[in-house]
Amino acid sequence: MWHTPGSGNLSGMTMTAEVPVGELVRRWRERRRRSQLDVSIAAHLSARHLSFIETGRARPSREMIERLCDELDVPLRERNALHLAAGFAPAYRERPLPDLGVARSAVETVLSGHEPNPALAVNVRWELLAANRSMQLFLGDIAPELLTPPVNVLRATLHPDGLAPRIRNFTQWRDHAVRRVRRQLERTAAEGLADLLAEIESYPAPAGTDDTVDTTANDLVVPMRIATDDGELSFHYALTVFGAARDVTLDEIAIETFFPADDATAAALRALGPDTETATP
Numbered sequence: 001m002w003h004t005p006g007s008g009n010l011s012g013m014t015m016t017a018e019v020p021v022g023e024l025v026r027r028w029r030e031r032r033r034r035s036q037l038d039v040s041i042a043a044h045l046s047a048r049h050l051s052f053i054e055t056g057r058a059r060p061s062r063e064m065i066e067r068l069c070d071e072l073d074v075p076l077r078e079r080n081a082l083h084l085a086a087g088f089a090p091a092y093r094e095r096p097l098p099d100l101g102v103a104r105s106a107v108e109t110v111l112s113g114h115e116p117n118p119a120l121a122v123n124v125r126w127e128l129l130a131a132n133r134s135m136q137l138f139l140g141d142i143a144p145e146l147l148t149p150p151v152n153v154l155r156a157t158l159h160p161d162g163l164a165p166r167i168r169n170f171t172q173w174r175d176h177a178v179r180r181v182r183r184q185l186e187r188t189a190a191e192g193l194a195d196l197l198a199e200i201e202s203y204p205a206p207a208g209t210d211d212t213v214d215t216t217a218n219d220l221v222v223p224m225r226i227a228t229d230d231g232e233l234s235f236h237y238a239l240t241v242f243g244a245a246r247d248v249t250l251d252e253i254a255i256e257t258f259f260p261a262d263d264a265t266a267a268a269l270r271a272l273g274p275d276t277e278t279a280t281p
Contacts, residue, residue, distance in 0.1 A: 021065070021085035026054040028072045031189065043071045062088055075124075075188050076251040094248035097121075097129055103242065103250050110240065114257050116269040118235070124190045124252035126154045126181075134272060135258075138163065138226070154181070158200050168225040168232060170209040174200065176222045190252075223261045230268045234261035 029039055036054070040047040044067070052058035053068075060068065065086060069079045080090035097104055111119045111132040118135035122128055128151040131139065139147065143161035146152075156162045158174055167173055178201055185193040224235045235258040245251035260266035 019085055020056050021060060021082055022054040022056045022058075024078075024082050024085055025050075025060070025068055025072075028069075028074055028078070029054075031186070032072050034072070039068070039071055043067045059086055062086075062091070066091070073187070075190070076245065076248045077124075078189065080248070092246060092248050092251075097249055097253070100247065100250060103247075103253075106242075107253070107255060110255050110257070116272045117260065118258040119256065120153065121253055121255045122153050123249070123254075124184070124188055125192050126152050126196065128153050128156075129253065134269065137272070141166075152196070154196060154200055158203050160203060160206060163226070164203065165206040165208070166227045167206075168209055168227055169223070170205050172222060173224050174203065174205075224258075228268070230271075231264065233265040233268055235259065235265065236261050 029036070036050050037047045040050040043050075045064070049058060050068075053060050053064070062083065065079070065082050065088075068074075069082065074082070076092045077094075080092055083089065083091050097107070107121050107130060111121065111130060114134075115132055116134050118132065118138060120128060120131040120135045128139075128149075139151075139156060142156055142163055143159075146156045146159055146162050154177060157167075158164050158170075158177065164170055178197065181193060181197045181200070184190070185197060224237070226233045226235070237256050237258045240255040240257065242250050242253060260269055
């Protein structure tokens with residue numbers, strides 16, 4: 001199942017050329033909690049030169065923008081914003097995932113190869129890009145309006161009309177999701193994440209869910225417990241991203257692979273059948 005969400009505009013933390021490039025550099029430096037001296041040493045320029053860039057007294061070259069972005073771990077979408085603000089063309093292309101050739105094939109291979117366990121691919125805004133057959137079975141039992149493309153996976157999962165009534169440890173799982181989005185927002189400053197964060201924080205716990213939170217658990221071991229016709233299923237997940245991406249779309253893709261957290265869940269998934277295809281349009 002492939003969806004093609006809108007690619008968005010060049011916005012992010014501030015994706016307009018109206019904000020000076022130096023101001024954008026300063027914002028990313030402060031977001032990373034780095035001093036001018038620290039960044040200048042690491043990026044091989046003087047603190048005076050970096051100060052001049054941030055105050056607009058000097059305009060960085062393309063090479064300098066990339067050096068600073070590398071040091072400040074700026075996402076590719078936001079790097080394009082800095083290039084635009086400095087008067088240059090965007091440095092990185094943004095193509096739909098179906099046009100990414102071997103990258104699309106790699107995603108399909110991971111999703112289909114993970115059967116019978118659920119797996120899906122999302123972008124930085126948590127919009128669904130693709131899902132394998134097992135994940136489609138879980139997503140298919142929610143309100144149709146939540147499945148209108150672009151499907152937001154967090155909304156489909158945590159909304160009262162979504163998967164939420166079947167998540168037995170809803171409060172624990174929502175709190176875990178909130179922490180993930182907060183970290184993601186801090187790292188990427190992606191457009192729309194702040195609104196999505198506020199939305200999922202506002203969702204009430206459905207009646208009948210277990211609100212007991214194990215405060216000793218950490219993000220590595222929080223399970224998702226789902227009530228099904230076959231009994232309660234429990235999952236852990238792993239996250240996969242592409243390294244050294246040179247395309248905005250690829251830079252923002254994450255593949256979530258879910259694993260059974262107990263023998264009963266593993267047996268229930270094996271009973272789903274041998275079909276391992278990942279549907280594509």
